[in-house]
Amino acid sequence: MTNDCPIPPRRAVLAGLLLLGACGPTRLAPLAGPAKGRVILLRGLANMFSTGLNTMTAELRQANYDASVHNHVEGRRLVEETVAAVNAGTLPRPLVLIGHSFGADEVLRMGGMLGAATVPVDLVVTFDPTVVGTAPPGPKRVVNFYQERDPLSRRVEPAPGFDGVIENRLVEGESHLSIEKAQRLHVEVLTMIEGIRPAPAPPPVVTPLITAPPPPLARPARLPLPPRPPAGRVRAS
Numbered sequence: 001m002t003n004d005c006p007i008p009p010r011r012a013v014l015a016g017l018l019l020l021g022a023c024g025p026t027r028l029a030p031l032a033g034p035a036k037g038r039v040i041l042l043r044g045l046a047n048m049f050s051t052g053l054n055t056m057t058a059e060l061r062q063a064n065y066d067a068s069v070h071n072h073v074e075g076r077r078l079v080e081e082t083v084a085a086v087n088a089g090t091l092p093r094p095l096v097l098i099g100h101s102f103g104a105d106e107v108l109r110m111g112g113m114l115g116a117a118t119v120p121v122d123l124v125v126t127f128d129p130t131v132v133g134t135a136p137p138g139p140k141r142v143v144n145f146y147q148e149r150d151p152l153s154r155r156v157e158p159a160p161g162f163d164g165v166i167e168n169r170l171v172e173g174e175s176h177l178s179i180e181k182a183q184r185l186h187v188e189v190l191t192m193i194e195g196i197r198p199a200p201a202p203p204p205v206v207t208p209l210i211t212a213p214p215p216p217l218a219r220p221a222r223l224p225l226p227p228r229p230p231a232g233r234v235r236a237s
Contacts (some may be wrong), residue, residue, distance in 0.1 A: 022032035035066035035092040044101025047071040052181030072103040079113045094196040100180040104129035112136030122196050129178040134159040142166045147174050
């Protein structure tokens with residue numbers, strides 16, 4: 001099976017990581033062309049342990065996605081910015097949310113908030129969520145990577161009203177602190193995103209041209225009848 005979404009060169013990824021660490025998400029290197037989609041990534045506890053998401057952000061930007069990584073506490077602000085971009089017509093599709101640990105919890109919440117704002121999320125990817133175990137209505141697809149080294153349940157189940165697809169994928173050999181750093185999972189996520197096809201634009205609404213019926217033909221005026229000749233006289237014989 002060929003890989004349609006190769007990992008960018010290590011040197012480019014490391015350069016992206018240095019930029020992420022030094023400047024934060026507001027000073028990312030520009031993309032090479034028009035963005036192929038919008039990807040929001042959220043780190044977990046203390047905003048410092050989910051370093052695998054820094055790597056993934058650099059990889060996604062190398063693939064020309066408008067990707068940025070944030071603290072999980074910024075979820076509500078990011079939802080507001082996303083809704084504003086939709087209203088302005090500037091949000092590139094697909095829209096993808098990715099999170100680890102507390103960040104995984106928050107991207108599930110964000111998917112629900114965006115769904116309530118009638119902004120569907122094409123894909124939500126969670127790495128080992130902690131306390132949020134349900135997917136609310138809104139996301140079209142949820143892929144949850146989880147591990148079983150601890151007794152906590154890391155699976156994601158549908159909340160009432162959810163009508164998308166949920167996939168729980170058990171990852172062997174990883175812990176809560178290493179799962180988002182697994183390079184093989186980065187390959188899977190990149191391939192999933194590349195496989196999302198934008199929804200076709202709705203066909204233009206053609207309003208049929210309605211013409212008023214022609215006015216009825218005017219009835220010609222009736223011509224006056226010619227005068228009747230006088231009745232002839234009858235002679236008596």
